[in-house]
Amino acid sequence: MVKFKIRDLDVWFGPTHAIKQVNMEIQSHEILSVIGPSNSGKTTFLRTLNRLSDLHASFRMSGIVEMERVDTRGMDVETLRRKIGMVFALPLPLPLSIFENVAYGIRMQGVKNRKTLEEKVEEALQQGYLWDEVKDRLDESAFKLSGGQQQRLCIARTLAVQPEVILFDEPCSGLDPISTAKVEDAMVELKKKYTIILVTNNVKQAARVGDKTAFFLSGELVELDRTDKIFTAPQDQRTEDYISGKFG
Amino acid sequence: MRKIKEFVIEKLILLSGLASIFFVILIFLFLLKEGLALFKITSPFDFLFGKSWYPISEPPQLGILPLILGSLLVTVGAAVISVPIGVGCAVYIAEVAPLKIREVLKAGIELLAAIPSVVLGFIGMVTLVPLVKNVFHLPTGLTALSGSIMLAFMAMPTIVSIAEDALYSVPKTYKEGAFALGATHWQTIWRVMLPAASSGILAAVMLGIGRVIGETMAVMMITGNAAVIPHSILVPVRTLTATIAAEMGEAVVGSEHYFALFAIGIVLFVISFAINVTADLCLHKKQS
Amino acid sequence: MRNPRRTEKIAFFFLLLATLLIVVPVGLIVVIIIQKGLPAINWQFLSDMPRQGMRAGGIFPAIVGTIYLVAGAIIFALPIGLLAAIYLSEYSRENMLTRLIKLAIVNLAGVPSVVYGLFGLALFVVFFKFGASILSGSLTLGIMILPIIITASREALESVPSSFREVSLSLGASKWQTIRHIVLPNAIPGILTGTILGLGRAAGETAPILFTVAAFYLPQLPHSIFDQAMALPYHLYVISTQVPNVDEKIRYGTAFVLLALVLVMNLIAIVIRTRFRKKKKW
Numbered sequence: 151m152v153k154f155k156i157r158d159l160d161v162w163f164g165p166t167h168a169i170k171q172v173n174m175e176i177q178s179h180e181i182l183s184v185i186g187p188s189n190s191g192k193t194t195f196l197r198t199l200n201r202l203s204d205l206h207a208s209f210r211m212s213g214i215v216e217m218e219r220v221d222t223r224g225m226d227v228e229t230l231r232r233k234i235g236m237v238f239a240l241p242l243p244l245p246l247s248i249f250e251n252v253a254y255g256i257r258m259q260g261v262k263n264r265k266t267l268e269e270k271v272e273e274a275l276q277q278g279y280l281w282d283e284v285k286d287r288l289d290e291s292a293f294k295l296s297g298g299q300q301q302r303l304c305i306a307r308t309l310a311v312q313p314e315v316i317l318f319d320e321p322c323s324g325l326d327p328i329s330t331a332k333v334e335d336a337m338v339e340l341k342k343k344y345t346i347i348l349v350t351n352n353v354k355q356a357a358r359v360g361d362k363t364a365f366f367l368s369g370e371l372v373e374l375d376r377t378d379k380i381f382t383a384p385q386d387q388r389t390e391d392y393i394s395g396k397f398g
Numbered sequence: 399m400r401k402i403k404e405f406v407i408e409k410l411i412l413l414s415g416l417a418s419i420f421f422v423i424l425i426f427l428f429l430l431k432e433g434l435a436l437f438k439i440t441s442p443f444d445f446l447f448g449k450s451w452y453p454i455s456e457p458p459q460l461g462i463l464p465l466i467l468g469s470l471l472v473t474v475g476a477a478v479i480s481v482p483i484g485v486g487c488a489v490y491i492a493e494v495a496p497l498k499i500r501e502v503l504k505a506g507i508e509l510l511a512a513i514p515s516v517v518l519g520f521i522g523m524v525t526l527v528p529l530v531k532n533v534f535h536l537p538t539g540l541t542a543l544s545g546s547i548m549l550a551f552m553a554m555p556t557i558v559s560i561a562e563d564a565l566y567s568v569p570k571t572y573k574e575g576a577f578a579l580g581a582t583h584w585q586t587i588w589r590v591m592l593p594a595a596s597s598g599i600l601a602a603v604m605l606g607i608g609r610v611i612g613e614t615m616a617v618m619m620i621t622g623n624a625a626v627i628p629h630s631i632l633v634p635v636r637t638l639t640a641t642i643a644a645e646m647g648e649a650v651v652g653s654e655h656y657f658a659l660f661a662i663g664i665v666l667f668v669i670s671f672a673i674n675v676t677a678d679l680c681l682h683k684k685q686s
Numbered sequence: 687m688r689n690p691r692r693t694e695k696i697a698f699f700f701l702l703l704a705t706l707l708i709v710v711p712v713g714l715i716v717v718i719i720i721q722k723g724l725p726a727i728n729w730q731f732l733s734d735m736p737r738q739g740m741r742a743g744g745i746f747p748a749i750v751g752t753i754y755l756v757a758g759a760i761i762f763a764l765p766i767g768l769l770a771a772i773y774l775s776e777y778s779r780e781n782m783l784t785r786l787i788k789l790a791i792v793n794l795a796g797v798p799s800v801v802y803g804l805f806g807l808a809l810f811v812v813f814f815k816f817g818a819s820i821l822s823g824s825l826t827l828g829i830m831i832l833p834i835i836i837t838a839s840r841e842a843l844e845s846v847p848s849s850f851r852e853v854s855l856s857l858g859a860s861k862w863q864t865i866r867h868i869v870l871p872n873a874i875p876g877i878l879t880g881t882i883l884g885l886g887r888a889a890g891e892t893a894p895i896l897f898t899v900a901a902f903y904l905p906q907l908p909h910s911i912f913d914q915a916m917a918l919p920y921h922l923y924v925i926s927t928q929v930p931n932v933d934e935k936i937r938y939g940t941a942f943v944l945l946a947l948v949l950v951m952n953l954i955a956i957v958i959r960t961r962f963r964k965k966k967k968w
Contacts, residue, residue: 202852207779232858242853245872255857258867260400304853311858404862408777414766415773418790418836421829425797428808486704494698495705505956506709512952513715514890515799516919517941520926521715554708584694605796612798614893615919619927639800639893646804646897651812663804667797674796678789 152218153178153315153345154199159213161194161369163206168194170369172213178314181337181346183360183377185353187397191369192349193239196317199347200234201227217315232259235308239320241300243292248284251292251303255311270310278306279336298329305336316340318348322355334359353393357381365389429667433660436460440654445661451625451636453645453655460658462665464627468542468635469611471628472621475546476553476610481603483550484557488602491558492565493587511555519619522548527620534632540622542635548616553606560605564598565591601680608673612666614639638662716945723942726935732943735905740925741932745940750907751820751915752889752947755899758824758911759831759888764881767835771877774836775843776865795833799893802830806898821911823899830894831884838880842873875962879955886951890944892919902928918944 154176161169169191176182184192197203199215201222215222222230232255244251252271261267271288275281280302284295292303301321308316318337322330337346337359350356356363357377364374365386373380373389384390391397436445440460448461491503526547531539568591576586592599622634623644636644642659649655734744770787778784806826816822846869854864892900900920908915922940925932 200856202856205852205855228858228860231856236856238849238853238856240849242849244850244853244868254854254867255859258854258857258859258863307857400860404860407862411769411773411777414769415778415787417766417770418787418794418832421832422790422793422797424809425801425805425829428805428813429801432804432808432812483704483707486701487708490698490701490705494701503705503709506712508952508956509716509949510708510712512886512890512948513712514892514919514944514948516890516892516923517719517945518715520922520937520941521718523926525718551708551711558708582690582694584697585690588697608796612796612800614798614800615923619923639798642800642804643893643896646807660804660808663801666801670796670798670801671793674793675789678792 151178152176155214155216155219157214157216159195159198159215160211161191161198161203162208162210163194164208168369169198169211172371174364174371174374176345176347177362178345179341179343180361181341181348181359183356183363184347184349184366185351185356185363185392186366186372187392188351189368190366192366193319194369195366196236196319196347196349199315200231200236200317202231202236232311233313234315234317235311235313236317236319237301237304237308237321240324241297241304243295243300243303246292247289248292248295248303249288252307252310255307259311274306274310275303277309277336277340278302279332280306296329298325298332301325301329301333302336305333309340313344315345315347318346318350320350321348323351330355353395365392367392426667429660429663433657433662433664436654436657436661439657445658446665449627451641453649453658458654458658460654462638462641462658462662464625465636465638465641465662466665467627468621468625469637469639471542471631471635472545472549472617472637473607473610475542475631476549477603477607479546479550480553480557480606480610484554484602484606485561485599487554488558488561488565488599489587489592492562493583493591507555507558510551511559514615515552515613516615516619518548518552519616522616522620530632536632538622538634540620540634542621542628542631542633545617545621545635545637546631548620549610549613552613552616553610556609557602557606560602561595561599564595564602567598568594597680597683601677604673604677604680608670608677611673612639612670614643618643638666642666716949719938719941719945722934723938723940723945726939727942731936731939736903737905740903740921740929741936745918745921745943747904747907748916748918748921748940749943751899751901751917752919754820754908754911754915755823755827755895755917756885756888758820759827760881760885762825762828763832763835763884767832767880767884768839768877770832770836771839771843772865772870774840776861776869791833791836794829795837797830799830799891800896802826802894803896803898805829806894811898817912818897818899818901818914819912820899820908820915823895823915823917824911826894826898827888827891830891831888834884834887835877835880838883839873839877842876842880843869845876846872875958879959882951882955882958886948886955889951890919890948892917892923895920918947 152175156172156174159169159172186192194203198211203209244254249271252274253267256267256270272281280299283299295303322333340346360377363377363380365372367388373384373386380389381393445460445462447463449463450459450461451464452459491500495503526544527539530541530544572590572594573586576590617637618640623636623640624634625636628635642662646659649659731744733746735746737743806822810816810822810825811818850868851864854868895917899915901914901916902924904914904916922944925940926937
């Protein structure tokens with residue numbers, strides 16, 4: 151099933167043309183890895199999907215981003231963002247307790263019942279593989295967790311809202327290899343229920359977890375194909391150069 | 399439901415955002431409303447350049463030249479004292495003082511900014527005024543000079559903190575460049591830092607002067623309040639602000655005297671507006 | 687040839703001298719007022735009505751009047767100031783309107799205090815017919831401290847990292863929810879600091895209350911917000927210039943109480959600021 155359909159997408163920040171004429175489809179229940187050198191438009195692409203790019207004063211776009219055949223520009227932005235969760239590059243806990251971090255999104259939907267909140271928080275923390283480590287200290291500040299734990303907390307926080315899509319923006323850039331492996335495992339597990347789009351600088355990570363891989367260069371989508379094809383028989387010379395480490 | 403609540407809140411936020419503009423305009427309008435009535439009776443020229451201020455004689459003479467000159471004299475005196483000392487202090491705090499002393503000095507300056515002007519006026523009355531009287535063998539120490547010294551003192555926090563900010567915002571590379579060429583620290587300050595920070599320092603001086611012109615209580619308590627054209631800095635003078643403060647209590651609402659005091663308010667408002675806009679332009683030039 | 691090292695020494699000496707010329711008198715002023723004012727302070731002085739044409743007795747009504755005025759000013763200025771700060775920090779974009787608002791704030795901060803007095807007289811006392819009253823005085827002081835509250839609150843709001851806002855929005859919170867639950871709670875210390883500084887300013891100002899509220903001599907407490915009231919700064923002005931033969935002790939005592947009030951407020955603001963900086967979580 152097609153989750154996203156993007157047609158003729160252009161994005162500008164002031165005079166900078168960040169994304170150029172991108173057309174693509176993203177299937178549900180798979181992991182799409184987005185790779186490319188820095189400043190190639192990957193993160194902008196991600197933030198255009200959940201309309202976080204709108205926050206920039208100089209943001210302009212043309213083209214259409216459809217989620218399940220509905221133009222995202224026409225949707226209520228809060229509903230859209232509830233459907234599309236996001237995990238950021240650095241672990242970004244809110245300055246609240248562990249419990250309140252996970253409960254935040256649900257609370258903002260108006261849920262006040264303590265019992266419901268507790269159930270949902272536990273469920274989300276279980277899914278984020280963090281429950282066992284934090285179940286006895288839910289009221290501590292989230293800043294007391296280690297970096298890897300914080301990032302899994304952020305994943306759990308995103309899951310608690312029960313999104314359909316999860317955007318990962320270089321989620322392992324600040325983590326050590328062991329924490330990275332845990333986050334990657336979580337992603338593979340999550341794809342059963344969610345559509346996942348992973349922006350990464352780490353080509354190997356894309357190869358490990360992605361069902362499909364998209365290669366961005368200077369704002370253009372150079373190539374999008376099954377991950378094994380991209381890594382074994384890329385159609386475009388630039389893709390091959392990037393994957394083999396000639397630039398980037 | 400939540401959407402409606404948020405819509406209302408966001409409109410309130412926008413309205414409050416505009417409140418500052420609204421209040422500035424409101425202040426000006428009400429000064430005009432009460433002040434312009436004067437010019438049905440007296441011409442603006444006679445008002446600004448009339449040499450005598452006898453508001454309760456019959457007919458009243460409402461020339462504010464003595465008051466303007468009083469304000470000018472006190473302000474110039476204060477500027478002469480406060481600019482070199484204030485900028486010097488800013489340079490010392492920003493460049494010379496060791497880190498720990500720097501914090502103490504800044505706290506001291508903040509403390510000065512916090513002291514109410516009526517308290518400073520009171521202290522001026524009991525310390526500075528007798529001092530001026532004795533040093534210059536005057537019949538009274540309530541003089542323009544006392545006012546200038548006091549006002550210079552009161553302008554310091556403004557001048558020091560803004561000038562200090564200006565010095566801080568000079569890019570480090572300028573300084574390092576000068577040091578690399580073998581300049582001493584003082585040469586670097588004098589030849590590089592001060593010129594680079596000049597527009598910010600200019601703004602600091604202007605805002606300090608703005609503070610001086612607008613100051614009321616302290617100046618009323620120690621300048622003697624004689625509404626005559628001053629011929630020396632060692633005689634009592636009366637400023638624009640002190641005139642309003644001292645006389646509005648007695649002026650009958652709707653009388654010529656009342657209108658004239660509001661007209662003085664217009665003059666003060668326009669002066670402070672001009673100073674603040676110019677200083678703001680200076681600060682923005684620095685940023686870009 | 688001049689010796690640059692020697693020039694530097696001389697220059698630095700003068701810079702130090704300039705600094706001392708400011709800081710030493712500040713210290714002296716505080717010391718003199720404490721030294722001469724403190725002995726005048728006792729329970730009776732603080733809690734009694736002034737007597738014998740203010741030449742004896744206490745300053746109770748002036749203290750109460752000042753508290754009323756300051757409270758009134760903050761009730762008026764804090765909501766508007768805070769919302770205005772939220773507008774500038776969260777909603778405004780870099781455009782002409784924002785530039786104008788900022789310029790207006792700068793100007794509001796620069797308007798001479800006595801002009802605020804005139805404005806309050808014309809608008810509240812005469813036009814709205816509130817008369818010389820606590821209401822008129824509070825509103826006048828409130829407008830005067832608005833720029834202090836806006837500026838401090840705005841800085842506090844802007845110091846909350848933008849990543850918190852993005853996280854909150856990405857979880858489906860609305861803009862106002864984000865401000866209400868994430869931005870505001872983390873800006874409270876800064877807002878509090880600004881508010882207290884505003885309070886201190888309002889407590890110490892004389893000129894704006896001269897024609898809007900202040901009573902020369904009123905040996906009773908105000909009954910409503912439409913009553914006149916005595917106020918500490920005006921009282922100090924009156925007993926130091928308008929009433930002859932007031933005992934030095936009463937003058938210094940009044941100055942001490944006013945100074946202490948203002949400085950304690952500033953001290954509280956500084957303590958909040960430094961404690962918060964240490965505790966900052968990001």
